[in-house]
Amino acid sequence: MLTIGQLAAYAGVTVRAVRHYHQIGLLPEPERDASGYRRYGVTAVVSLIKIRTLADAGVPLSQISRMLEADASAFAEAIRTIDDHLRDEIQRLETSRRHIAQLTAGDTLALPPEVAAYLDRLRSIGASQRMVEAERDGWILVAARWPDRIVEWMPGKIAHLDDPQVVRLYRVLSEIFDGDEEDDPRLAEAADIMACLAEQAYAAGEVLHAEEVDDDLPHDLIDALAIESDPRVRRLRELMRERGWSGWNRMERLPKPPPD
Amino acid sequence: MLTIGQLAAYAGVTVRAVRHYHQIGLLPEPERDASGYRRYGVTAVVSLIKIRTLADAGVPLSQISRMLEADASAFAEAIRTIDDHLRDEIQRLETSRRHIAQLTAGDTLALPPEVAAYLDRLRSIGASQRMVEAERDGWILVAARWPDRIVEWMPGKIAHLDDPQVVRLYRVLSEIFDGDEEDDPRLAEAADIMACLAEQAYAAGEVLHAEEVDDDLPHDLIDALAIESDPRVRRLRELMRERGWSGWNRMERLPKPPPD
DNA sequence: CTTGACCTTGACGCTGCGTCAACCCTCCAT
DNA sequence: ATGGAGGGTTGACGCAGCGTCAAGGTCAAG
Incomplete structure (x- = not known):
């Protein structure tokens, strides 16, 4: 036993x-x-x-x-x-x-390497750390919704960074958001550049139509993200609105310029 | 939000x-x-x-x-x-x-294929189902203790089954344990064969010496297993003892034949 | 006003044990 | 005889990552 x-x-x-x-x-x-x-x-x-x-x-x-x-x-x-x-x-x-x-720490977490490359490029043209991180978080939101399509979009995005206007835009925005002026005059310059770019894109037929994207949520979230990370984005939106564009990331031409 | x-x-x-x-x-x-x-x-x-x-x-x-x-x-x-x-x-x-x-159901569970082959051979020489199952459980105990050495032992064991005496032994034992006679006369015949086989093994120097095996437990368990599966094994042991052998699975010559 | 889809906290279930806690039993050396 | 080591006993929580009730409160629509 x-x-x-x-x-x-x-x-x-x-x-x-x-x-x-x-x-x-x-x-x-x-x-x-x-x-x-x-x-x-x-x-x-x-x-x-x-x-x-x-x-x-x-x-x-x-x-x-x-x-x-x-x-x-x-x-x-x-x-x-x-x-x-x-x-x-x-x-x-x-x-x-x-x-x-x-997986790697930092930028590539939750993002495909193509986007990481884009972010590196952003940094190299003079975007500030804060700027790049904000962009990264935005792309994380996009990648979560359209994990496949995002890869197709990146080449165009990267090419876009060759445009001196875009470079100028990111530099100006970086300076604005790294400073702490409530109503930085450079906001107007940034808005001008963005309106100009929007105009070019519109002329080239590159502006997205509402039907092309099945879901507004990511863009709304990116909007909210930007405003949350810096309230001056709200002012930037106002300036864009004055220039006849609705948004700040997914732009639409406003139906009528509001009489002011 | x-x-x-x-x-x-x-x-x-x-x-x-x-x-x-x-x-x-x-x-x-x-x-x-x-x-x-x-x-x-x-x-x-x-x-x-x-x-x-x-x-x-x-x-x-x-x-x-x-x-x-x-x-x-x-x-x-x-x-x-x-x-x-x-x-x-x-x-x-x-x-x-x-x-x-x-893994396969039945005999091969918890046993290497060599042992399964041995058990098949046992069945083919006329051992009863009960007999084979008892042997299987015994080998499971051995395999748990010496999983490597058991494989070396099987060829000899299988060859052993070619011996007509061994065949006879298993058949007699099968008949005994399939019946329900308390004191089957064939027990004596089985004991005779076993004693004879033990004698041959002893003469050939095949009897294990106590030092060769580091651990008696498996043999003790097999003994217990056999007795548990059929109490008449106890009688068989007595008969072996009378013939000058100590055990029933690992045999040792008794030091002196007891004066009766 | 009702209905159905959401929200809330709280709690148990799953898998295969490991790891206390607090106590009892046995055996061996002194 | 005694004391300590090394067994044994039940009972309980912990683990990983949630799934799945239970028993409600809330919200938007018909």
Whole structure:
């Protein structure tokens, strides 16, 4: 007659595990001796070894009792099911590994490398750290909504940065937002450039029409993000409105210039 | 301002997950509106997306906040650690898959194929189902203790089954244990054969010496197993004792024939 | 006014045990 | 006889990451 410790040692498991198997009814509780100790016969050893064999192979404890009673075909079927689960789990983890290999701190987190390249380019033309971070967060919002299309958009965006007007715009905006003047006169200059760029884009037919995008939320969020990160964006929007454009990131020509 | 449902939908997670992140302090609790609803700003969206990006890559939630604040080198280090864990986990599961592929119902469970072959051979020479199952359980005990050495022992064991005496022995034992006679006369015949075989083995120097095996427990268990599966084994042991042999599975010549 | 879709907190469930806590039993050396 | 080490006993919480009720309060629309 064996004690629980001897049984566990023989089968290569912990005492706690054996008690757990009792609790869930996987291994029957044995008789107790006079002092209340569990006393095991050899059949318990054999059962426990079988249980561990299946458990080590990845069979969930809840299915082991069924499998020990199953006939060959039911057993094989159960094995297939479990193997499928294992395969799925391995795939999941391997996907995780591939993802994690792509991760870097800072700009590239939650963004495809194309966008990271765009942000690097932004920095190199003189955009401030704050500016780049704000852009990054905006693109994170876009990437979450259109993870595939964003990659198509980036080449155009990057090319756009060759335009001296755009460079000037980002520099001016950087200066404005790095300063703390409530009503910086350069806001007007920025608005002028943006209106001019919008005009060019409109002339080239590049302004998005409402139907092309199924969902306004990302743009609204980016708006909110910009305002949250610096309230002077609100003033910038007003200035754009005066110049006949509705927004600040997704521009639309206002139906009528408001009489002032 | 977004509700929790809108926030969750945008980031592609469940509402429950967002609340969980609040609970563990991963995502800060936002302000509440007049009715007690949580109201989220855009920064929460960006944070949540970053959190999901890391979580989807297999980063444990408990480490995500640290990683979001880490510099590039600490981040990379953390990534390595997590990747190592993922690799280990994948290996574990792949090991499980290899194990599970080997599993079959019945005889081969918890036994190497060599032993299964031995058991098949046993059946083919006329051993009864009960007999084979008892042998199987015994070998399970042995395999648990000496998983490597058992494979070396099997060829000899299988060859042993070519001996007509052994065949006769198993048939007689099968008949005895399939019947229900308390004191079957064939027990004596079985004992005679076993004694004879023991004599041959002893002469060939094949009897194990006590020092060769570091551990008696498996043999003791097999003894107990046999007695548990059929009490008449006890009688068989007595008969062996009368013939000058100590045991029934691991035999030793008794020091002196007891004067009767 | 009702209905249905959201929101709130609180709590248990899952998987397979690890790890106290607080106490009892046995055996061995002194 | 005694004391301590090394067993055993039940009971309970903890872990990871949420899913899933329960039992409500709120909001927008018909």
